[in-house]
Amino acid sequence: MPTIGEGGNLVISTITDQISRTVEGVGDVLSAPFSDPVIRLGVTGLSRAGKTVFITSLVANLMNRDRMPQLRAASRGAIRAAYLQPQPDDTIPRFRYEDHLAALTGNDPHWPQGTRRVSELRLSLKVQPTGLLSGIQGPRTVHLDIVDYPGEWLLDLGLMDKEYAEWSVSVLDRIENRAEAAEFLALARQTDPTADLEEPQAQRLAEAFTGYLKTAREAGFSDCTPGRFLLPGDLEGSPVLTFAPLPQAQGAGRKSLWREFERRFDSYKRHVVRPFFRDHFARIDRQVVLVDVLGAIHAGPRAVEDLRHAMADILSAFRPGRNAFLSRLLNGRRVERILFAATKADHLHHTQHARLSAITEALLRDAKDRADFAGARTEAMAIAALRTTVEETIDHKGRALDVVRGRLLETGKQAALYPGELPSDPARLLNPALSGAEAWLDADYSIMRFAPAKISLAPGQGPPHIRLDKAAEFLIGDRL
Ligand SMILES: Nc1nc2c(ncn2[C@@H]2O[C@H](COP(=O)(O)OP(=O)(O)OP(=O)(O)O)[C@@H](O)[C@H]2O)c(=O)[nH]1
Numbered sequence: 146m147p148t149i150g151e152g153g154n155l156v157i158s159t160i161t162d163q164i165s166r167t168v169e170g171v172g173d174v175l176s177a178p179f180s181d182p183v184i185r186l187g188v189t190g191l192s193r194a195g196k197t198v199f200i201t202s203l204v205a206n207l208m209n210r211d212r213m214p215q216l217r218a219a220s221r222g223a224i225r226a227a228y229l230q231p232q233p234d235d236t237i238p239r240f241r242y243e244d245h246l247a248a249l250t251g252n253d254p255h256w257p258q259g260t261r262r263v264s265e266l267r268l269s270l271k272v273q274p275t276g277l278l279s280g281i282q283g284p285r286t287v288h289l290d291i292v293d294y295p296g297e298w299l300l301d302l303g304l305m306d307k308e309y310a311e312w313s314v315s316v317l318d319r320i321e322n323r324a325e326a327a328e329f330l331a332l333a334r335q336t337d338p339t340a341d342l343e344e345p346q347a348q349r350l351a352e353a354f355t356g357y358l359k360t361a362r363e364a365g366f367s368d369c370t371p372g373r374f375l376l377p378g379d380l381e382g383s384p385v386l387t388f389a390p391l392p393q394a395q396g397a398g399r400k401s402l403w404r405e406f407e408r409r410f411d412s413y414k415r416h417v418v419r420p421f422f423r424d425h426f427a428r429i430d431r432q433v434v435l436v437d438v439l440g441a442i443h444a445g446p447r448a449v450e451d452l453r454h455a456m457a458d459i460l461s462a463f464r465p466g467r468n469a470f471l472s473r474l475l476n477g478r479r480v481e482r483i484l485f486a487a488t489k490a491d492h493l494h495h496t497q498h499a500r501l502s503a504i505t506e507a508l509l510r511d512a513k514d515r516a517d518f519a520g521a522r523t524e525a526m527a528i529a530a531l532r533t534t535v536e537e538t539i540d541h542k543g544r545a546l547d548v549v550r551g552r553l554l555e556t557g558k559q560a561a562l563y564p565g566e567l568p569s570d571p572a573r574l575l576n577p578a579l580s581g582a583e584a585w586l587d588a589d590y591s592i593m594r595f596a597p598a599k600i601s602l603a604p605g606q607g608p609p610h611i612r613l614d615k616a617a618e619f620l621i622g623d624r625l
């Protein structure tokens with residue numbers, strides 16, 4: 146009887162399906178407590194903020210922990226071993242740890258080259274549990290997956306909730322009075338968006354727009370998106386990077402330049418922005434955002450104000466409630482801790498470090514409050530991933546001056562630096578910046594570029610640093 150047979154089969158297959166699913170479910174529960182915990186640590190910051198040096202020194206100092214007293218798991222001896230392992234993602238470039246470490250600590254120490262892509266490194270830590278379980282449990286392994294990615298890519302988040310037409314209007318409005326954009330704007334005005342697509346014309350527009358983005362960034366503007374136009378990597382010359390904003394076009398036909406740019410803009414969102422947020426950003430548990438606050442102070446009030454804007458934009462990625470695309474993607478997941486680290490603090494005598502942290506905190510206040518709101522724990526501190534200087538107090542015209550001394554990058558000569566005295570009240574820096582001052586009124590901040598010092602490391606010692614152990618304690622200490 147065919148009907149019963151069919152019904153029977155159906156029932157049986159549903160039952161086996163359920164059984165196998167239940168078995169899988171049990172398997173999940175059984176294996177979960179035994180699989181090694183993973184912490185995914187994102188390291189970001191604008192170009193040249195110090196990401197590569199930070200990761201290199203952090204890893205070296207986790208492998209050789211004598212200089213990490215403020216990382217409690219290290220000082221109480223709970224970390225038994227730390228070693229590099231193959232990373233979990235086969236298609237992401239590996240962070241070139243060995244090359245970077247050799248550059249920083251070799252015979253001819255020098256800074257590593259700039260990086261243009263995402264990279265990843267897995268450091269595994271063997272940790273002996275303490276407390277009640279210490280006697281009965283052997284050491285467990287905690288994997289630290291470190292992901293290095295350009296902060297500029299976070300800026301693209303703002304494109305996700307926009308259509309091409311809306312984006313075009315907002316960009317053209319914003320750049321209308323910028324001298325850097327004059328050439329591109331002239332070309333865009335001459336262009337008939339409803340005319341049929343001609344690839345050379347599309348390329349000219351994209352080139353002019355990219356040219357504008359480059360000069361705008363050099364002039365200190367931070368709203369330079371789409372981010373991949375500046376760091377194209379493998380996508381250089383591809384259609385997904387060959388578009389530009391165009392003036393509103395009524396009745397643009399299917400083959401028109403406008404329609405094609407509209408399609409490429411969508412393609413950029415789908416094939417560039419979305420995969421980055423899905424594959425990298427959405428999986429991060431802990432985040433460090435490196436900020437070259439001293440560099441900006443040195444460059445003047447406009448640079449400080451611009452940095453404040455850029456950081457607010459970048460950090461909007463950490464308050465997903467404001468962005469529908471990101472909320473959907475994260476689905477309740479969030480970054481648990483965010484560290485804002487002012488880098489290169491070895492340019493300052495330690496008596497000024499607290500002031501640098503306070504300025505950093507104030508600079509990021511807007512963005513930080515909102516990130517706090519999303520439930521993440523945040524902290525600001527001044528660090529140097531690689532200390533290139535020593536401190537000295539010298540006599541200057543009868544006055545004791547706290548300076549740092551290091552080897553100058555340009556000449557290789559030793560020099561003492563007194564960078565100026567940071568104000569104890571951050572508002573004294575941030576207010577002139579906010580109100581558009583051209584120069585600091587009552588102070589002058591200088592900076593020198595130091596080369597990494599020649600060091601000989603004793604066994605058990607990582608490279609010298611400032612507060613990298615405190616940074617590590619905040620970022621991962623609770624999980625060790
Ligand atoms: N004195 C001092 N300088 C530093 C430190 N960290 C970084 N720098 C300087 O900042 C530059 C940039 O550092 P990187 O680590 O390459 O910066 P990055 O963020 O990886 O840069 P990109 O890969 O180009 O985005 C270095 O070449 C150094 O000149 C530090 O701890 N102390």
Ligand SMILES: [Mg+2]
Pocket residue numbers: 196197198258259260261
């Ligand atoms: Mg780098």
